[in-house]
């Protein structure tokens with residue numbers, strides 16, 4: 313079994329395209345088939361190398377690996393040319409020399425009469441030898457096919473144009489190249505967005521004309537924003553890399569995307585292996601799915617909680633580097649991650665949380681310092697006791713905090729909060745005994761010193 317992802321490199325990798333790629337990828341993995349990446353770059357005006365790179369980078373980040381490719385359509389022009397010639401020779405295609413003006417007048421006339429815009433076959437029997445090339449679409453009968461998602465689709469051939477398969481400059485068009493490639497590459501299941509469903513009958517006619525076996529087709533519903541219009545920048549980031557930058561785990565993003573248009577009971581959280589085991593094309597919804605950023609955030613947090621430390625560490629590395637946080641052997645980064653794991657919704661949040669364990673901060677948050685450093689007695693007492701603590705362990709540190717509380721006759725928060733600010737600079741930190749343990753004795757005492765000497769101006 314073979315399927316493919318066939319993006320056009322005309323921008324960043326769109327989150328909706330990733331969902332399409334993911335469904336095809338899962339379907340292939342499930343059947344232990346082969347997944348092919350094909351770059352549909354025939355539109356040389358709009359295709360860029362930068363966009364190709366963005367596609368490859370996105371696929372790599374998400375772990376959507378492929379067994380063959382990337383193939384580039386621009387490297388296959390000779391093959392397309394040969395097929396166009398073959399269709400011309402068999403009189404299954406013909407040249408059309410209609411000017412854009414003529415076609416526009418034709419279109420406007422039909423629309424004015426309330427009819428569907430359609431080429432009128434003006435050049436169909438002229439035996440021209442130059443111009444655009446049109447495919448002779450059968451004029452009778454129905455074009456039926458069974459879509460694996462949408463069910464039976466039926467189109468009357470009368471409704472279909474003699475479609476252009478090569479422009480007058482010789483360049484082949486999408487509907488032709490996609491058929492040739494899917495055939496040549498042995499694709500037996502075409503999975504793509506339902507914005508292409510109107511193209512499928514035209515493509516099937518081409519398969520028939522060329523005497524080729526049909527693949528199966530599965531057309532996936534669109535992704536909409538919260539207001540019911542097609543997902544766009546107005547709703548949420550649509551560039552997949554923006555989700556890496558914002559601190560999402562790739563498997564969390566994939567988990568979120570797999571639920572857009574597919575469900576398995578009311579289960580929300582899936583590992584990649586579970587997706588592969590449970591996914592069925594027949595369970596994909598016909599109706600569009602709607603994108604919910606809050607839910608994505610929740611799924612990310614759940615994946616962070618469940619992830620093993622090695623996986624978090626390797627995904628966190630990018631964020632640490634971007635924030636220029638250098639990790640040293642102590643404290644152990646694994647212990648720091650474990651400490652932060654329960655409280656972070658994103659990896660960028662985690663990277664910010666990591667910082668205080670390795671870097672000194674310039675200043676205390678002035679508002680918080682005003683509040684928590686008004687009375688220095690708890691800090692002074694802590695400093696005295698911690699200086700003499702030899703076994704720098706969480707339980708010992710907690711005991712000392714409690715001693716300070718008893719000594720000064722104040723609640724835990726009255727010591728814990730100043731210490732939290734002392735160690736973090738911004739009060740943003742978890743369980744204070746764990747924090748102090750990880751910060752280490754030297755840095756803790758240094759920061760206590762700094763806090764005790766803090767002056768309000």
Ligand code: GLU
Pocket residue numbers: 317318319320352490503504505508
């Ligand atoms: N290049 C087309 C697109 O990005 C591919 C459509 C298809 O999968 O056939 O929409």
Ligand code: ZN
Pocket residue numbers: 407408409410433434435436
């Ligand atoms: Zn014509």
